[in-house]
Amino acid sequence: MAELVFFSGTMDCGKSTLALQMDHNHRARGRGGIRFSCNDRAGDSTISSRLGLRTDAVEVESGTDFWDEVVVRRTSGLRVDYLICDEAQFYSPSQVEQLARVVDEMDVDVFAFGITSDFRTRLFPGSQRLIELADKVQVLQVEALCWCGRRATQNARTLNGIMVVEGEQVMVGDVAAADDAPFEGVVGYETLCRRHYMRRVTAHGANLMAGGDQPLPFDVDACLWPGAGELPRQ
Ligand SMILES: Nc1ncnc2c1ncn2[C@@H]1O[C@H](COP(=O)(O)OP(=O)(O)O)[C@@H](O)[C@H]1O
Ligand SMILES: Cc1cn([C@H]2C[C@H](O)[C@@H](COP(=O)(O)O)O2)c(=O)[nH]c1=O
Numbered sequence: 001m002a003e004l005v006f007f008s009g010t011m012d013c014g015k016s017t018l019a020l021q022m023d024h025n026h027r028a029r030g031r032g033g034i035r036f037s038c039n040d041r042a043g044d045s046t047i048s049s050r051l052g053l054r055t056d057a058v059e060v061e062s063g064t065d066f067w068d069e070v071v072v073r074r075t076s077g078l079r080v081d082y083l084i085c086d087e088a089q090f091y092s093p094s095q096v097e098q099l100a101r102v103v104d105e106m107d108v109d110v111f112a113f114g115i116t117s118d119f120r121t122r123l124f125p126g127s128q129r130l131i132e133l134a135d136k137v138q139v140l141q142v143e144a145l146c147w148c149g150r151r152a153t154q155n156a157r158t159l160n161g162i163m164v165v166e167g168e169q170v171m172v173g174d175v176a177a178a179d180d181a182p183f184e185g186v187v188g189y190e191t192l193c194r195r196h197y198m199r200r201v202t203a204h205g206a207n208l209m210a211g212g213d214q215p216l217p218f219d220v221d222a223c224l225w226p227g228a229g230e231l232p233r234q
Contacts, residue, residue: 057084061163112130
C-alpha cells in the first residue's frame with residue numbers, strides 16, 4: 001500500500017541528499033518516479049545537495065496540481081510509482097492535500113522532504129499540513145549542530161552574522177560554513193539549538209563576545225544580547 005512520508009528536519013541535515021538517494025534506489029529497481037522541487041538554492045527545476053549531487057526536477061509553482069501531473073504522465077503511457085517532493089515546506093496546504101489523494105486513490109508513494117519551521121520557529125503551512133496528513137514523519141538521522149555542539153533544532157536567519165526575527169517567511173538562502181566570515185548585507189541562515197536561538201547567539205555573536213580569538217565553543221550563556229531570551233513576535 002502506498003504511503004505519504006514526510007522526511008523533516010532543520011536546514012543542512014541531508015534532506016536533499018536523501019531525496020536523490022531514494023530516487024536513485026527506486027529507479028534502479030525499475031520503478032518510475034517524478035522529482036519535484038520548489039525554490040532550490042541552485043535555481044529552478046533542480047534538486048541540489050551540498051554533497052555535490054544535483055538533478056533536474058519539475059518546479060512546483062502556485063498553479064501546480066499534483067493529481068494532474070500524475071494523470072498526464074500515466075495517460076501518455078509513462079510509469080509513475082512514486083513522487084520525490086523536495087523543499088516541500090514551500091508547497092501550499094492544498095497541494096499537500098493533492099499529494100495525499102495521489103497516495104490514496106492512485107497508489108503512488110509520496111516521499112516529501114522539507115524543513116519544519118521557519119526563522120521565527122513557526123511551522124511553514126506546507127509542513128504543517130504534511131505533519132497533519134502524513135502516514136509517517138521521519139526526522140533525519142544526521143543531526144545539524146549548533147556552534148555549541150548541541151543538536152540544532154532551529155533555523156535562524158542572519159544578516160551580517162546577526163540573528164534577525166523580522167521579515168518575509170520565504171527568503172531563499174544558505175547556511176555558511178563555520179569559518180566563513182559573514183558577508184556585508186547578505187542574508188544567511190544558521191542552525192542553532194533552542195537555547196542559543198532563544199538567546200539569539202549565533203556563531204558570529206558568540207565569537208564577538210569571546211573577543212574573536214577564542215575557539216568555540218565557550219560559555220557565553222551568561223552574556224545576552226538586548227532583547228535576547230524573548231520569543232520573536234509573530
Ligand atoms: N564537504 C562535505 N563533506 C561531507 N559531508 C558534507 C560536506 N558538505 C556537506 N555535507 C553533508 O551534507 C549535509 C547537507 O546535505 P543537504 O542534502 O544539502 O541538506 P538539506 O537538504 O537538509 O539542507 C550536511 O549535513 C553534511 O552532513
Ligand atoms: C528557515 C527558513 C529557510 N528558508 C529557505 C532557505 C533555503 O533556501 C530553504 C531551505 O533549504 P534547505 O535545503 O533545507 O537548506 O528555505 C526560508 O525561505 N525561510 C525560512 O524561514
